[in-house]
Amino acid sequence: MKKLRVGIAGYGVVGHRRRACVDMNPHLKTVAISDIRVSRQHEDRDGVMNYPNYDLLLDHHLDVLFVCLPNYLAADAAIKGLSKGLHVFCEKPPGRNLEDVVDVQTVERQHPKGKLKYGFNHRYHDSFIEASKAVHSGKYGKILNIRGVYGKSRIIPFDGGWRSQRKFAGGGILLDQGIHMLDMVQSLAGDFDEVYSFVSNSYWQHDVEDNAYALMRNKEGCVAMIHSTATQWQHRFRLEITLEEAIVELTGILSGSKSYGEEKLKIIARDNASNNGAFHEVSKTFLDDHSWQREVDEFAETIVKDKKVVNGSSSEAYKVMELVQRIYFSDEKWRQRYGITLPPIKE
Numbered sequence: 001m002k003k004l005r006v007g008i009a010g011y012g013v014v015g016h017r018r019r020a021c022v023d024m025n026p027h028l029k030t031v032a033i034s035d036i037r038v039s040r041q042h043e044d045r046d047g048v049m050n051y052p053n054y055d056l057l058l059d060h061h062l063d064v065l066f067v068c069l070p071n072y073l074a075a076d077a078a079i080k081g082l083s084k085g086l087h088v089f090c091e092k093p094p095g096r097n098l099e100d101v102v103d104v105q106t107v108e109r110q111h112p113k114g115k116l117k118y119g120f121n122h123r124y125h126d127s128f129i130e131a132s133k134a135v136h137s138g139k140y141g142k143i144l145n146i147r148g149v150y151g152k153s154r155i156i157p158f159d160g161g162w163r164s165q166r167k168f169a170g171g172g173i174l175l176d177q178g179i180h181m182l183d184m185v186q187s188l189a190g191d192f193d194e195v196y197s198f199v200s201n202s203y204w205q206h207d208v209e210d211n212a213y214a215l216m217r218n219k220e221g222c223v224a225m226i227h228s229t230a231t232q233w234q235h236r237f238r239l240e241i242t243l244e245e246a247i248v249e250l251t252g253i254l255s256g257s258k259s260y261g262e263e264k265l266k267i268i269a270r271d272n273a274s275n276n277g278a279f280h281e282v283s284k285t286f287l288d289d290h291s292w293q294r295e296v297d298e299f300a301e302t303i304v305k306d307k308k309v310v311n312g313s314s315s316e317a318y319k320v321m322e323l324v325q326r327i328y329f330s331d332e333k334w335r336q337r338y339g340i341t342l343p344p345i346k347e
Contacts, residue, residue: 012035040052192323
């Protein structure tokens with residue numbers, strides 16, 4: 001079978017990682033990349049064309065476009081890729097704001113044969129896959145509450161560059177990193193109808209947030225408390241799901257930096273015969289990160305078998321971006337300071 005020709009727009013750390021996964025897939029082959037650090041158009045020794053910008057990349061004969069660009073370019077590149085009739089995989093966040101997602105969806109509807117998938121990579125980690133199975137099995141009853149902390153000591157490079165500027169990034173730690181946890185929480189508990197928050201940039205003093213505290217409740221009464229932070233001096237990932245009969249606990253997450261510690265899953269089931277806190281615990285540690293390859297392989301299968309995008313669809317991207325905006329809006333001081341509006345009701 002002829003391999004699908006892949007172009008990668010943005011060839012930094014993530015672009016390199018995506019290429020490694022693309023070239024491991026039997027249906028895909030990287031044929032071209034673009035990056036602002038490419039000084040002139042040329043062909044590598046391995047036959048891959050290099051372009052200084054993604055407009056030139058899109059003139060190459062491609063079937064699939066991977067968008068690994070900064071927030072302010074992501075939506076534009078996705079739109080241009082879809083308009084060219086390409087299948088598009090775009091990293092999170094899908095843009096700077098909800099309007100960027102709406103613009104992409106408009107073009108997506110005009111090109112229904114193209115597959116569009118967003119890279120919410122954390123769904124593909126082994127710990128979350130097993131946690132999700134446990135939660136959705138019904139074995140431990142319904143979700144009562146969720147608590148999560150996801151933090152690092154800065155947004156790299158948080159002392160400058162596009163990530164620390166609202167006009168380019170759209171938001172700070174919540175949009176850059178916390179969006180992963182929000183996506184995970186929504187995939188477990190569904191949509192949240194009530195949102196309350198405190199958002200601040202009092203430490204790093206940029207015009208994007210360095211801390212966001214969100215308290216949310218859905219129609220079923222599940223309450224989620226999420227803290228997304230760029231002042232977590234020891235990097236941390238922790239997600240606790242309390243069900244009627246158990247706690248499902250995820251700690252640490254495998255990453256390139258290895259700074260979040262071991263990736264572990266615990267299921268702590270209570271003893272129904274006792275009300276004095278008796279329980280039994282199952283714990284598992286994951287040593288290898290298969291999430292990146294698993295995500296790319298799923299996208300390739302979606303294209304080859306003409307399947308519907310299930311994880312990371314544009315509708316899911318819209319929902320998580322809508323929740324991000326509602327968290328920004330719910331802090332009165334933050335919304336007045338930066339002109340945040342309430343997201344429109346989408347029919």
